Amino acid sequence: MAQLELNHISKSFSGTIAVHDFNLAVETGEFISFLGPSGCGKTTTLRMLAGFEIPTSGTIRLDNRDLTLLPANKRNMGMVFQSYALFPNMTAAQNVGYGLKVAGKPKAEIEGRVNEMLDLIQMRDFARRYPNQLSGGQQQRLALARALAIRPQVLLLDEPLSALDAKIRLELRQEIRRIQQHLGITTIYVTHDQEEALSLSDRIVVMRRGVIQQVGTPQQIYNNPAGDFVAEFVGHINLLPVEVDQPRQGIVRLGSQLIRAGQFEHLNGRPVRLAVRPEELKSGFVEGANNLTGKIESVTYLGAIVRIRVDVDGHLVSLDMFNERALNIPAVGQPYAIHFPVGACWLTNGEKE
Amino acid sequence: MKNKQLNRKSGKDPSRWKSLIGLLPFFFFIAFFLVMPSITLFSGAFQDMDGQFTLANFSFLQNTFALKSYLTSIWVSLITSVIGGAFGFFVAYATTSGRAPRWMSTILTTFSGLAANFGGVPLAFAFIATLGRTGFITALLKGICLNGPDGAAICPFNPYDHGFNLYSVVGLILAYTYFQFPLMVLTITPALEGLKKEWVEASTNLGSSSAQYWRYVALPVLLPSLLGATILLFGNAFGAYATAQALTGGSIYLVTIMIGQQIRGDVLGNPNEGYALAFGMVIIMSITIFLYVMLQRKTARWIKS
Structure with a gap:
C-alpha cells in the first residue's frame, strides 16, 4: 500500500481551476518531482499536501490517515521553501531546533538532534551564525536540516534551488539526493527545471494547466513522452x-x-x-x-x-x-x-x- | 560625448562633490534651526539675565512644582505612547496581514499621514467641539439613557457628571492618543510588511501554533522597530506644547507649558530658567535614547551580525 495518496484532488481559486483531478500514489522512500511550467499547479498541489491550501475536492491520505482537512502544524511534513524562509533572529542551531522547541522536547534531545542535523549537512561549525552570515547555498542546506529535524514522514521541497547560482545548484542537488537516500524519506520536489527532475527523481509527474500529463520514471518521460507537451517540455x-x-x-x-x-x-x-x-x-x-x-x-x-x-x-x-x-x-x-x-x-x- | 574622469590618486569621482551642493540648504537649516538654538539653549541655561555664569537656573530642581511637571510630562508621554502604540500596532497589523481589503489600507495610510500631523490648536478645538462640555458627542450622550452599576437608569447621561473632564489629564491623553496612534501606524507598517509570509508557513509547518510564532519569531523580529517607534512616540508627546496649552489653557503643568510661561516675555518670565528646563528635557530624552540603544543592541544582534 502506498504511503501517500492523493485521490481526485482539485483546487479552484475564485472560479479558476488551479489543479484538476490529481491522482497519485507515492511509495515510502520514493523521490517524486512535480515538473511543469509556471502556473501548472505544481506548487498549489504541494501546498495542499503541506496544509497551506485546502483542496476544493478530493482526499489526501498519509499512512492510511486522512489529512485533507488536518491543520498544517499537525501534519508532520517538513517543507523547504524557495526563499529559504529561515528565521533571521535565530542562529543556525536555533533554526534547526525550532520545530523541536515548539514541540516541547527536552533541551538535551534538541541539542543532540541539532548536532546530528548540522553534521548531516556538514555545517556544525556554523551553528552560532545568523542566516545573514551564511551564503545562499548554506542557508538552503540549513533550511533542509530544519525541515528534517522534526523527523517528518514526508519532505516537501518547493523549488529549493531556484534562487541559487548554477554551480551551487548542481552541488546542492546532489546533496539533497544523498541525504534523501541516506534517510530513506519520502520526498516531493517541485521544479520547473527538467534537468533537476530527471537527475533527482525516482518518478516525475509532468503537469500542465493543473492537469497531470504523464507520470513515469525519468527514462519513460524522456524516451516515451505522452504527447507533444511532455516531449517539448522535457529535453529538446x-x-x-x-x-x-x-x-x-x-x-x-x-x-x-x-x-x-x-x-x-x-x-x-x-x-x-x-x-x-x-x-x-x-x-x-x-x-x-x-x-x-x-x-x-x-x-x-x-x-x-x-x-x-x-x-x-x-x-x-x-x-x-x-x-x-x-x-x-x-x-x-x-x-x-x-x-x-x-x-x-x-x-x-x-x-x- | 564627455567622459567623466576619475582622480588618479584617490580613484574618486570629483563630480560627486557637485551632488553635495544639493544638500547645502539642509545643512543651513540644521545649522540655523538646530545647532544654533541648541547652543543658545545650553549656554543660556548656565547664564543669568546679565549673561553671567550661574547654576541658579537649576533651582527648579528643588521646586516640587517643576519636578511634578516633569513627572506629568513623562507619565502622559509614556501612557500615550503605550496606548497609541498598541492601538496603532493592531490597526497596522490588521491592514498588513492581507485580510483587509486594499482600499482600506490606502485610506488608513492617508488618514494616518493627516492625523499624525494634526496637532496643536486645531486638534484641541476638534476635541472641544466633540467632547467638550457642549461638544456634539457630549450632547448626543446627554440624549440617551445608560444603565448604572447598580442597574438604575441614568437619564440623561452626562459624562461630565461621572468623572470625565476633557480639560484634565484624561482629556490630554485622549487628544495625544489621536496623533500618537497614526504615527505608530506610519512607522510600524513597513516593519510589519517586512514579516515574510514564508516565516509563518515555515513555523506552522514545523508544528508551531500562532502564539508560538508570534513569541519566537514575529515579535523578536519586530522588537527593534517597536522600540524605535515607541521612542519616537514618547518624544513626540514629550515635546508637545500647543495641544496641551490650547486644550487645558495651561492648567495642567507639563514641562513644555512651564517653559512657555518662562520665555513668553511677560514680567514674571525668566528665559534662562526656561532654557534650564529645556536642558532638563534634553537630558531626559538623552537617557531615553541611551536606554533604547542598549535595548536595541540586545534585541537586534541578528541585524548587526
Missing part, C-alpha cells in the same frame, strides 16, 4: 510538420524528402508531426537509415555539446554533437547530410502550442 526535440506519403509503408514526407516513420495506425487524419530528439541525429549518409540533406543554418556551442541547425527544405532540424577536440565544425551555409535510425522517431498528431 524536433517536431517537424510532415505529410503522409505512403501510409502502408509508414513513409512521410518532409518537404521533398522521404522519412520512414512507422506507427500510422493511431493517427486519425489530424496534422502529423515527426518527433525526433537532436541527439539521435548524426551527420553524414548511412544506408538503411533516414537520410536528409539541407544547409547549415546556425552552429551554437553549449559547452559539452554543439547544436547544429540544418535547414531541410524550409524546416529547421536541430542536431546535437559531442564537443570533441577533433570535431570538425561545419560552416554556416554549407550543404549538410544528416541521418537518424528509423526507430528513433515517432509521429504525433498533437497540435503545436
